[in-house]
Amino acid sequence: DAKTTQPNSMESNEEEPVHLPCNHSTISGTDYIHWYRQLPSQGPEYVIHGLTSNVNNRMASLAIAEDRKSSTLILHRATLRDAAVYYCILEKYYGGSQGNLIFGKGTKLSVKP
Amino acid sequence: GAVVSQHPSRVICKSGTSVKIECRSLDFQATTMFWYRQFPKQSLMLMATSNEGSKATYEQGVEKDKFLINHASLTLSTLTVTSAHPEDSSFYICSAKGQGANNEKLFFGSGTQLSVL
Numbered sequence A: 001d002a003k004t005t006q007p008n009s010m011e012s013n014e015e016e017p018v019h020l021p022c023n024h025s026t027i028s029g030t031d032y033i034h035w036y037r038q039l040p041s042q043g044p045e046y047v048i049h050g051l052t053s054n055v056n057n058r059m060a061s062l063a064i065a066e067d068r069k070s071s072t073l074i075l076h077r078a079t080l081r082d083a084a085v086y087y088c089i090l091e092k093y094y095g096g097s098q099g100n101l102i103f104g105k106g107t108k109l110s111v112k113p
Numbered sequence B: 001g002a003v004v005s006q007h008p009s010r011v012i013c014k015s016g017t018s019v020k021i022e023c024r025s026l027d028f029q030a031t032t033m034f035w036y037r038q039f040p041k042q043s044l045m046l047m048a049t050s051n052e053g054s055k056a057t058y059e060q061g062v063e064k065d066k067f068l069i070n071h072a073s074l075t076l077s078t079l080t081v082t083s084a085h086p087e088d089s090s091f092y093i094c095s096a097k098g099q100g101a102n103n104e105k106l107f108f109g110s111g112t113q114l115s116v117l
Helices: none
Strands: A009-013 A019-021 A029-040 A045-048 A059-066 A070-077 A084-090 A106-110 B004-007 B010-013 B019-025 B032-038 B045-051 B067-073 B074-080 B090-097 B106-108 B112-116
Touching: A009 A019, A009 B067, A019 A029, A019 A084, A019 A106, A029 A059, A045 A059, A045 A070, A045 B106, A084 B112, B004 B090, B010 B019, B019 B090, B019 B112, B032 B067, B032 B074, B045 B067, B074 B090
Parallel strands: A009 A106, B010 B112
Antiparallel strands: A019 A070, A029 A045, A029 A084, A059 A070, A084 A106, B004 B019, B019 B074, B032 B045, B032 B090, B067 B074, B090 B106, B090 B112
8 A cells, every 4th residue: 555654743722723734645546545543542533534525524624635645634623632643544445445454653633722 | 333342441461371352343243353553652553354254364474373363253353362471562452344334434442451461
């Protein structure tokens, strides 16, 4: 699977928007872009995913560059509970997720009150 | 959404003993589950893919005789760390692929912190 590059850490203030970048310059046409987050001492949880178009759900928005070589996870109003490590992961689909995701180092998001 | 339950959440054992960790899909059937290991301040590392009714598929470098995986039903996979040693101390996490509208997502257990004395 193609590799992703994320900043090691980012800081945000509570109730402000957060933009978490991810570069994936070697992405292929069949790669979906997934975001998961991991709170301290917890298993990861699904945040959002997309292929080409921007996506919105109750947790976040995913903005995908037109050339798909980068994407941005947007938390519209950060809360203290959003402090976590955010992972951007590419996965090739074969009729659905294969499930064996390869995690990188992710971005550790700190939220200040 | 789908729920994956993992037990125990924390276990402390003596060196040389075996420890079993359970991973259950509570409200859906999971023909495939995944086991990850995470050392402190590091990312998750995929250990193996657990397939219901067949042998698990292990990633390179993971000893299949040490990390025994059993997936005897559509809702339960177990990971047994045999003859545990201090270097096996780690955070173990299972996951399962969702079904239907959730088949593009993974659902994770809350993890098991294993400490081997």
